[in-house]
Amino acid sequence: MLTSLELCAGAGGQALGLERAKFKHVSLVEIDKHCCNTLRHNRPKWNVREEDMRIFKNDAHTYQGVDLLAGGLPCPPFSKAGKQLGQADERNLFDDAIDIIDVMRPRAVMIENVRGFLDAVFEDYRMHLKAQLKKLGYYSEAKLLNASDFGVSQLRPRVVIMAIEENRVEHFEWPKPGLIKPKTVGETLLPMMQENGWPGAKAWAGQANEIAPTIVGGSKKHGGPDLGPTRARKAWASLGVEGRTIAPEAPMPDHEGMPRLTVPMVAKIQGFPDDWHFTGAKTNAYRQVGNAFPPPVAEAVGKQLNAALSVRKLYAVA
Secondary structure, three states, rough: OOOEEEEOOOOOHHHHHHHOOOOEEEEEEEHHHHHHHHHHHHOOOOOEEEEOHHHHHHHHHHOOOOOEEEEEEOOOOOOOOOOOOOOHOOOOOOHHHHHHHHOOOOOOEEEEOHHHHHHHHHHHHHHHHHHHHOOEEEEEEEEEEHHHOOOOOOOOEEEEEEEEEEHHHHHHOOOOOOOOOOOOOHHHHHHHHHOOOOOOHHHHHOOOOEEEOOOOOOOOOOOOOOOOOOOHHHHHHHOOOOOOOOOOOOOOOOOOOOOOOOOHHHHHHOOOOOOOOOOHHHHHHHHHOOOOOOOHHHHHHHHHHHHHHHHHHHHOOO
């Protein structure tokens, strides 16, 4: 089985997808204690390192030879919701990631980030990163992928930066979108909305007949768990969802009006399986979900990388 190491692992969206793509995690590095608790709770055997990625850099040499280096580097430096300071933002970790790649020399790299990373204002920085990777012997591409194209019930565009050793690039192809049709919000959440016997669940599901808008609200600077600012809440309202707060449980039999979503419901829309539990209080749990990379998207890219790297291994044996 191919091996992987993940930086800024969050609450496990990318790690779960790569696990499904047949990668064995040698370690997961994450600074947030709440995310680390979730990772340990769901996968007690995973080697979770609760530390700053910049501190981990000192030990990166001990993981030389790993097949895949993955990561979900901080998004605020490139997000349209922020100041888009890019390289000048103190939270930008791309240059640190390059240093770690230089030390570890994985056979492939997979990093996800927000759509804003592809904005014209960052073209020079993207070219800088591409040149750095080329200097280390990698061919790299950045591609915008929509989660809904991979069966996720949500319009969630994410950028995936792929780098692979130049002599292996001919074997890599991006996953084909549209092979799995996403369910509507109503189809996705109906069983959960019915959990407490709410009689209005089926009628609600019939109205919630589109995929969800992008899940937002995962910022630590955000006041609490909700489904985003006014524009986002209006989009949710069109699906019959009250987005101002997150509910502690599914609607009760006497519920009237628009239902709120619970953390497990939001996680379901993100593409997490029902048995993946987010630990901690509601706000911390919601932030973990809000910042997650949908597992089905990570799985789709991971399978393509696994196939490319496995072909090269067969050639090496021959």
